Amino acid sequence: MKNNKYIIGLFLCLFAVQIAVPVYMIVNKEKTLVLGKQFKFRTVPVDPYDAFRGRYVALAVQQDSAPVPGDIKLVSGQNVYACIEEDKDGFAKIIGVSKGRPKEGNYFRARVRYADGNKVRLDLPFTRYYMDEKKAPAAEDAYRKHSQKDKQDAYITVRVRNGCAVIEELYINEKPISELWGHNT
Amino acid sequence: MVKKNIQWLYSELPDLINKGILSAEDSDKLKKYYGEITSGGRQKIVLTVFGILGAFLIGLGIILMLAHNWDAFSRPARTVISLTPLIIAQLLALWTILRHSASVAWRESVSTFFMLAIGSSIALIAQTYHISDSTANFLLTWMLLSIPIVYFMKASFPVILYLIGITCWSGFSQVEIWHAALFWPIFALAIPHVFQSAKNNMYSNRTAILFWGVSICLCVSTGIVMEGTVPGLWIIVYSALFAVLYLTDSLLFGEITGPWRNPFHTVGASGIFIFSLILTYEWAWESIGWRHYRTYGEYNQFAGILDYLLMTALLVIAVCLLVVSIRKRNFFKLLYGVLPVVTVFSYVICGFGENTIMPIILFNIYLFVLGIATMTAGFRSYRIGVVNAGMIIIMAQIFARFFDSQMGFVLRGIIFILIGIGFLAANVVLIRRKPGVK
Numbered sequence: 001m002k003n004n005k006y007i008i009g010l011f012l013c014l015f016a017v018q019i020a021v022p023v024y025m026i027v028n029k030e031k032t033l034v035l036g037k038q039f040k041f042r043t044v045p046v047d048p049y050d051a052f053r054g055r056y057v058a059l060a061v062q063q064d065s066a067p068v069p070g071d072i073k074l075v076s077g078q079n080v081y082a083c084i085e086e087d088k089d090g091f092a093k094i095i096g097v098s099k100g101r102p103k104e105g106n107y108f109r110a111r112v113r114y115a116d117g118n119k120v121r122l123d124l125p126f127t128r129y130y131m132d133e134k135k136a137p138a139a140e141d142a143y144r145k146h147s148q149k150d151k152q153d154a155y156i157t158v159r160v161r162n163g164c165a166v167i168e169e170l171y172i173n174e175k176p177i178s179e180l181w182g183h184n185t
Numbered sequence: 186m187v188k189k190n191i192q193w194l195y196s197e198l199p200d201l202i203n204k205g206i207l208s209a210e211d212s213d214k215l216k217k218y219y220g221e222i223t224s225g226g227r228q229k230i231v232l233t234v235f236g237i238l239g240a241f242l243i244g245l246g247i248i249l250m251l252a253h254n255w256d257a258f259s260r261p262a263r264t265v266i267s268l269t270p271l272i273i274a275q276l277l278a279l280w281t282i283l284r285h286s287a288s289v290a291w292r293e294s295v296s297t298f299f300m301l302a303i304g305s306s307i308a309l310i311a312q313t314y315h316i317s318d319s320t321a322n323f324l325l326t327w328m329l330l331s332i333p334i335v336y337f338m339k340a341s342f343p344v345i346l347y348l349i350g351i352t353c354w355s356g357f358s359q360v361e362i363w364h365a366a367l368f369w370p371i372f373a374l375a376i377p378h379v380f381q382s383a384k385n386n387m388y389s390n391r392t393a394i395l396f397w398g399v400s401i402c403l404c405v406s407t408g409i410v411m412e413g414t415v416p417g418l419w420i421i422v423y424s425a426l427f428a429v430l431y432l433t434d435s436l437l438f439g440e441i442t443g444p445w446r447n448p449f450h451t452v453g454a455s456g457i458f459i460f461s462l463i464l465t466y467e468w469a470w471e472s473i474g475w476r477h478y479r480t481y482g483e484y485n486q487f488a489g490i491l492d493y494l495l496m497t498a499l500l501v502i503a504v505c506l507l508v509v510s511i512r513k514r515n516f517f518k519l520l521y522g523v524l525p526v527v528t529v530f531s532y533v534i535c536g537f538g539e540n541t542i543m544p545i546i547l548f549n550i551y552l553f554v555l556g557i558a559t560m561t562a563g564f565r566s567y568r569i570g571v572v573n574a575g576m577i578i579i580m581a582q583i584f585a586r587f588f589d590s591q592m593g594f595v596l597r598g599i600i601f602i603l604i605g606i607g608f609l610a611a612n613v614v615l616i617r618r619k620p621g622v623k
Contacts, residue, residue, distance in 0.1 A: 007282060007337075014333050015275045021330060022271065022306045026264050029314040056315075075485075077362030111319075111362070127317040167315040 417473025474536025
């Protein structure tokens with residue numbers, strides 16, 4: 001009987017840990033969406049052979065590189081913080097990277113793809129927009145058409161807070177995708 | 186002892202008593218020592234397997250259904266739905282422990298569903314918030330949250346899923362962050378369960394399946410996890426790994442078992458053969474050694490140090506097992522297990538002297554000797570399977586050399602026919618020599 005109570009107690013501790021991880025993810029993302037500052041990122045087309053058709057729209061952001069001060073050494077795969085601010089057109093611009101969490105300003109976690117002298121290329125944490133598998137191919141097609149150089153009016157809005165970045169919406173021709181394809185965000 | 190062998194022994198007892206070789210009391214003592222053979226074993230296996238498959242399919246079906254109707258739900262609704270499979274699985278697990286803890290079928294199927302529920306919860310949340318986190322991070326989180334299930338539920342199928350999961354993780358980790366140094370500690374998390382199963386019954390189906398999982402996981406993951414800062418170090422590491430797997434069986438198993446029940450022996454011996462065959466090609470020995478040390482971008486120097494530690498550990502274990510084989514005067518095992526010694530010697534010659542010809546000659550001789558020794562061992566013990574294995578080794582080597590050299594088709598055809606006749610003749614001789622065969 002005592003053994004049973006001990007086992008149940010341990011089980012409940014395990015359950016608490018297993019629930020805590022997804023709940024933490026939810027709370028963190030919700031706080032960012034509700035309290036975070038909104039930034040707009042211009043998008044560029046993604047090579048169709050790289051996109052996983054049907055489950056999500058594959059995204060790529062126009063600016064995914066940043067200058068690096070000479071005294072900072074970065075290696076591929078390293079986690080860093082990308083510091084951002086708005087440019088004169090109201091779109092986000094990555095102005096630099098930091099190894100440690102910056103004390104002020106807006107920033108989010110990213111990973112170094114490769115560092116080349118005084119410039120670093122980053123893997124950003126918003127490359128997928130999940131939607132219904134039947135609607136995703138058409139949405140992706142529209143997104144790609146509106147991300148070309150001569151017709152660049154697709155962008156994403158991202159909420160940023162304390163290093164966390166969450167995609168809020170994908171816009172094509174100033175309209176949110178939720179309106180175009182009846183997708184719930 | 187293997188159940189099949191115990192059944193055979195029990196079937197022989199009445200005959201032995203009748204012939205006066207054993208007394209009735211001795212027979213009772215034997216039966217008391219080995220215990221009763223529990224019936225219904227096959228039924229239990231079928232129930233367990235069907236239970237696991239059922240849980241697996243239900244889990245996948247739920248994921249697919251939720252994915253299809255996803256668009257119809259609001260974000261708060263999706264958040265709640267994301268957690269629902271996990272909560273249901275936890276409640277089921279608790280109920281199983283309280284009410285059906287003795288049932289293997291319940292424990293295995295519920296723990297399988299539990300593991301899938303964890304993965305689906307994390308994946309569904311990632312979809313809800315468009316999280317583009319790396320696949321490596323997702324797999325690592327899923328596996329680390331799942332491994333405690335194995336110990337709480339005392340279930341083994343999740344261990345197999347875990348080994349598959351961490352093998353996949355190592356591949357994605359190498360691609361995304363350029364190293365998989367964490368692999369060995371997370372692999373070690375599964376070992377206590379494997380060890381416990383072996384301790385309970387070395388010859389059970391559960392232990393055999395776990396050993397197969399561990400062997401295959403090690404063979405696949407080792408190459409992925411190795412950083413490769415020193416080119417060619419994989420040659421020494423894999424040769425030591427296969428030798429360790431092969432030589433371990435003599436420590437674990439007291440009686441001869443079939444290839445299914447002894448995966449270490451099967452994987453080790455097959456690995457030694459295939460690996461030695463690969464090392465008879467020149468491309469395996471090109472540009473190896475410390476002269477070609479890699480330091481550029483994607484090679485992680487710290488992970489490279491782990492390569493040396495792995496190589497050292499495997500070589501030390503292989504040498505210790507070799508010493509045991511020498512003491513037991515098991516020279517056939519010694520011949521297979523000596524592969525790391527041959528490899529290290531070849532590596533040093535090639536790595537420092539840039540001589541690729543000597544290792545190729547050495548491995549051709551080694552493989553040929555291995556084939557002849559295997560055939561001889563098969564003849565001596567009247568095991569046709571072992572004889573044929575030896576002939577396959579010889580044939581594979583000749584086959585490989587044929588494609589290397591400039592021999593004509595007719596000559597190759599004649600030699601293949603001769604080898605085929607050799608196989609058939611060997612089988613006939615062996616069958617005729619087998620005692621009791623007229």
